[in-house]
Each structure stands twice: as structure tokens, then as C-alpha cells.
Amino acid sequence: MGSQGGFGQSKEFLDLVKSIGEARSRSEEDRIVLNEIETLKRRIIEPDIPKRKMKEFIIRLVYVEMLGHDASFGYIHAVKMTHDDNILLKRTGYLAVTLFLNDDHDLIILIVNTIQKDLKSDNYLVVCAALNAVCRLINEETIPAVLPQVVDLLNHPKEAVKKKAVMALHWFYQQSPSSVSYLVSNFRKKLSDNDPSVMGAALCPLFDLITIDANSYKDLVGSFIKLLKILALLGSGDKHASEQMYTVLGDLIRKSDSSSNIGNAVLYESVCCASAIHPNTKLLEAAADAISKFLKSDSHNLKYMGIDALGRLIKLSPGVAEQHQLAVIDCLELNVTT
Template sequence: MEQLKTIGRELAMGSQGGFGQSKEFLDLVKSIGEARSKAEEDRIVLNEIETLKRRIVEPNIPKRKMKEYIIRLLYVEMLGHDASFGYIHAVKMTHDDNLLLKRTGYLAVTLFLNDDHDLIILIVNTIQKDLKSDNYLVVCAALNAVCKLINDETIPAVLPQVVELLAHPKEAVRKKAVMALHRFYLKSPSSVSHIVSNFRKKVCDNDPGVMGATLCPLFDLITVDANTYKDLVISFVSILKQVVERRLPKAYEYHNMPAPFIQIKLLKILALLGNGDKQASEHMYTVVGDIFKKCDLSSNIGNAVLYECICCVSSIYPNLKLLEAAADIIARFLKSDSHNLKYMGIDALGQLISRPEIAEQHQLAVIDCLEDPDDTLKRKTFELLYKMTKSSNVEVIVDRMIDYMISISDNHYKTEIASRCVELAEQFAPGNQWFIQTMNKVFEHAGDLVNSKVAHNLMRLTAEGIGEDDDSADSQLRSSAVCNQKDTLDSLFTCF
């Protein structure tokens, strides 16, 4: 509490000219905001760069002034200009004992530098020292830098201290320590393979923030090897149940949804652990069903959680009640006036494409999405219809695909649609007459965009017949082909 009061006093000094920004800096911000063109803005920033280059090397600069110069350097880089001449001064500021200056220095270096920058070596010792500080705010600042700047070569230098901080009394430090270890895992999995067990322990941390942060590295680990973490299924289900039942502090609610981002991450993890595993999935059914019942469909975040529920249900061992609940939510998405919800419905239905009874149930609603003015939604719908097509619905779907193809002007995309229509017609055509009619439509509206082999195959089918000893059937086929071609030519000449 005393440390927070100190920061408060220092920040308050800003309004009194202590650690605040000068009128010169405020005028700079104002002039850039009022710039009428990019050229004018660049001229102002370039003048500022020249000013900073002169002033930052002056002797005996007061600390409050150097802090302002560092902030002005951040502003310069934020606007797309190079401020590398001042990086070393940001590094030096991380060494300062004053908390506000130190945090400013750490903020600057994490924004200025990347993990392979030559100056990184100059702050490793400072980070090591600050990780041992009695001031938890200093430790947090150092951990922020660890998450951004530590590379493969410097991981061993700080790893033992970061692991020790997992037991720190302050939850903010424990959370950042977990995040730092996750960063190490992403950068160099082999360097932290011996401390992976710590993630298992921290998922049971008393603080929901620490637990939530631990879900991220565990998700990555489970993605690589789910079998090793099957024993955690009951723990994950228990945590998710506590979240759904609103046992977490109210601070974790978002738009009246209990810890939705933790719910989403847990559902992703359960989807991996329950995939093809009936025993593991059975532990999940009740809590996933509760989410379907309790989720608020009127909010975006509620719909996001429901979407993740559908993805989870599609991945774990099938359960009829959950599949029905998922189908009901998909129907609501598809009937919505919102393009975003329709898109979610299309994508969610794509997750359940292996369940033909659910796909058929929503076929007409999906086809109607091809009439939507949103191009992204139409493309997503087209991809789903392609996956849904079979012998019983090929006529309806391909006809609508051709209508969709006619409505677009992008030749590259039109070529793709024509190719898919031909592929589906060849694979699922209910009869040769329909196949010929469909091919003629494709040629009429896609023309040279269609592969020449398709025309060759169509002519060969017409010439050779259906390959049976039935001359009348072959004659009927050829007659139908001629009639269709005549109709196509008539329509083309009518256009001229």
C-alpha cells in the first residue's frame, strides 16, 4: 500500500511540474494532432528528432527531463520514425532506483527493442537484480521486460529466479511469472521442459488471474500431447463449473458473463482432451450443457462462449443432447439479422459437418446466406455448401452455386466456383441429362475460365454415350445435349 501511495504522489507531481511533461511537449502533441497532411506531420516530427538529438547528449540533464525525452522518443517511433539514437538512454533509465523512472525505462526498452537487439545484453543484469527486489512493482516491471526481451541465449540467466517467483505472495507477480515461463516455452521448449510440472501446480492457484494465465501454456502443451494431461480433465471441469456458477469474484465478469475468456480457454482445452475419448468426455457433458442453458444470447461475448461450446461439442465424444443444443444455437445464429452471427453459424455448422442430420436440418438456411449482401459471408457459405453436398442435394446446391457464380465479377473466384461446380456435378450427378444441362450452364457463364478437359469429357460423353448396349438411351442423351446446346446458343445470340 505504501508503494502505491508513493506512485500516486509521483504521478500527482506531474500536474505540478515535478515529473510531468513540459509545455513544449504538449505543444508538440497538439501541433501533430492539428497537422493537415502526412507531409506536415513528418516535418514536425523530423524537427523534433533534431531537437532531441541535441538535447539528449547534454551534460547533467535532470532526471525528470530525461524521462520526458524518453517519452518523446516513444512518440517519435509511434509515428513511424527512427529514434534509435536514444535507445541507450532508455536502457540506462532501467538502472534508476526511482520506481517511476525505472518503469518508464522498462516500458521504453520493451517498445524500442526486440529480443535479438545488441542492447539486450546491457539490461540482463538489471533484470536479474530487479527480480530479487522487495518491491513487487519493481519485480512486475522486470517480468514485463522478461516477457518481451529475453531470448534463447539469455533464458538460463533468469529462469531460476522466474521459477522462484511462482511462489511469490503477490498474485500479480505469480501471474507475470507464469506468463514469462510461457514465453520461454514458446521461444525454446527444450530449455523449460524440466519445469513444465509447475504449470500443473499453478492451475490450482487460489487467485483466478494466476489460474487463467496458466491455461495458456497448458493449452499449448496439450495441443502437442493431449494424452499426458488426461489426468487434469476433472480439474479443468471443476474450474469451469465454478466459473459457470459465478463463484469467481465479480471483477472477472464481462458484460454480466462470468469470466468468459477463462470459459473459452477451458472449452478449447476440453475439446482437445475429450477428442475421441469417451471416458474423458463423459466428465464434460454436464458442465457444457449448463453453459448452453445459462449463456446470454443477447450479448456478443455470450455468443462467443456459445460458439466455443459448439466447437467443443463437435470435438469430444458425441452426446445426443449436446448435439441437439448445439443445433438449436446454430439455428438462432443463422436466423439472426447480424452478418457476424450468421458467419458464426456457418462456421459452427462447418464444425459439425460430420453429423449429416444436423447439416441437412439447416441446409435451406445456409443456402439463403448466398443471397446475403456480405461478400465474406457468401464465400464462407459457399465453402460450407461444397462440403455439405451429396447425391440427395446436389441439384439444389449446384444450381444455387451457379447463380452465385453469375452474380460475381472476380474472374479468379469465378474460376474456383466453376471448378467446384464441375467437381460436384461429376461426383454426384443424379443423371446424365442433368449433368449435361449443368455443364452447359457452367460453360455459358464461365466460358474460358473452365478447364478445357471438362469440355473434352463432355464431348466424349456425348459421342460415346453412357457405355451401355442401349442405343435408344444414347440417342436420347445426344438429343438432349443438342437441345441444351441450342438453347444456350439462342440465349447468347439474344444477348447480342
């Protein structure tokens, strides 16, 4: 069998990976993989294969498929591995079947019962593995078999489970909107979850729903404003995270509708967010332009918002104060006369 190499894999497996990596042509790679297929077809049906070795065989099957060849002769062994009580083996089995199968494959029926059982597990890692499979393998016909368990998991104490449960419901909606239409309110609720990853997961199905019927979701604007507060926290002191926000924040600042209260609220929170995250010159310039709209407004409330936002911006870009000093003096004089 060969000695055990790194990551617990055998020398035989490591040699396979090495030889594929060193192949100088597609034909040479195909020859190596076809030889591997013949080896696996022989070895995978041997009696009393140790679980550790079967796990390796399953991973080697994944390699075969990744390289464009057919490993369907071994699919059933991946399905059987999802039944294992060992968490590492079970997760390997689930990973393999989600890569191997589609939601109308004949073997799906053999997995549904296992998924039902694992969704009720006390081990959240098992639950997550099952939810991953749900998001790839459950079709319109099998949704009713797992739907109640998935809905229950929306209130699981672990954020990772809640996030994947939201993703599973989104998958159900994509497969059969009518089957989960009465559960759409759950996406709204999870938009207010304490964990950003759960909120982020809820945004995906809400985008689909709002695309179809925007009017029914106008009341969520307040919740979306809260997302800007969360972005400010996530980007504070983190250059990489902040860089992912620059384009969206810039668009929000430039395109927000300043003729409505909601539009001004979004604009104000966008400026505050731009002031809280790792600084970007163009974004700060756009924020300064937005502040001028507030300061020049006839509304006392908007003037106050402008002064507050200016105070935040000055900490990053002191030069901004100069261009707005006359407007600030006007605000002071207004305060005195009123």
C-alpha cells in the same frame, strides 16, 4: 523549458502531441516528427539533465517510434533509466526498452544484470516491471541468467507476480523448449492456483503443449472442468463478462461427447455455468436440450444430474419445466419402483 502541464509533462511536450494530432497530412506529420528528432538529439546529451526531464525525453522518443521514425539515438538513455532506483523512472525505462529493442539487440546485454537484480526486489512493482522485460527481451542465450529467479517467483505471495512468472516461462518455452522442458510440470500446478489470472496464464503454455502431445495431458480434464466453475462465478451478475462466455459455452454444450463420463461432466458443468451467468436465450435453449439427454438416459446418475441442472435452469426460464415434466415424472416413478 516551459511550465508544467497536465500529467506532469511540460508545455513543450503537450504542444508536440497537439501539433501531431492536428497535422492535416502525413508529410506535415513527418515534418513535425523530424523536427522533434533534431530537438531530442540536441537536448538528450546536455549535461545534468533532471531525471523528470529525461523521463519526458524517453516518452517523446516512444512517440517518435510509434509514428514510424527511428529513435535509436536515444535507446541507451532508456536502458540507463532501467537502472534507476525510482520506481516510476525504472518502469518508464523498462516500458521504453521493451518497445524499442528486440531480443537480439546489442544493448540487451546491458539490461540482463538489471533484470537479475530487479527480479529479487522487495517491491513487487519492480519485479513485475522486470518480468515484463523478460517476456520480450530474454533470448535463448540469456535464459539461464534469469531462469532460477523466475522459477522462484512462481511462489510469490502476489498474484500479479505469479502470473507474469508463468508468462515468462511460457516465453522461455517458445524460445527454447529444451531449456525448460523439466519445468513443464509447473504449468500443471498453476492450473490449480487459487487466483483465476494465474490459472489463465497457465492455459496459454498448456495449449501449446497439448497441441503437440494431447495424450500426456488427458489427466487435466478434471482441472479444466474446474475452470467452468470459475467462469460461473465470474459471470454471475456481470452482463459484460457473461457475453464473453456465450460462444464458448454454447460450443461446449452442443459438442460435448455425451458417450463418456468426462464428456457428461463437462456438459453438466457447462449447463450449470450457463444457468449461473447473465442469461442468454439461445444458450438456455441449448442447455435445455442437453438436460433432456440426461433425463432420457438409462443411467440413474445422469438422470439425477439432469434433474439438478433442470432445477437451476427453471429459476431463469420457468417454461423449461413444462417440456421436461413427463421425463421428471418418469424419474419419480423409477424412484418408487426401485
